[in-house]
Amino acid sequence: MDADLADALGTADGTGDDVVLFGTTSDDVVSVSAEGGAVVADGLPATVRVSAADPTLDRLTVYALRGDDTVTASAEAAALVQLSLFS
Numbered sequence: 106m107d108a109d110l111a112d113a114l115g116t117a118d119g120t121g122d123d124v125v126l127f128g129t130t131s132d133d134v135v136s137v138s139a140e141g142g143a144v145v146a147d148g149l150p151a152t153v154r155v156s157a158a159d160p161t162l163d164r165l166t167v168y169a170l171r172g173d174d175t176v177t178a179s180a181e182a183a184a185l186v187q188l189s190l191f192s
């Protein structure tokens with residue numbers, strides 16, 4: 106799944122966008138990393154790629170829900186988007 110936060114010109118759109126992801130009620134191992142300027146969340150039911158995020162305005166929130174969950178993010182990902190991780 107792709108979430109492109111750019112405007113029609115392909116640049117960050119200057120408004121705050123929220124991307125909210127949910128894990129499962131079982132044990133999730135979610136890793137958020139940076140790939141080619143996009144933020145990629147692996148380990149959820151679908152891999153999610155967030156592109157053109159504005160590091161100061163846009164937020165990626167991960168709720169791992171119930172279970173023995175591990176949610177991690179790289180510093181590179183944290184530099185691309187505001188992260189809120191709940192495991």
Ligand SMILES: [Ca+2]
Pocket residue numbers: 128129130131132133169170171172173174
């Ligand atoms: Ca879970």
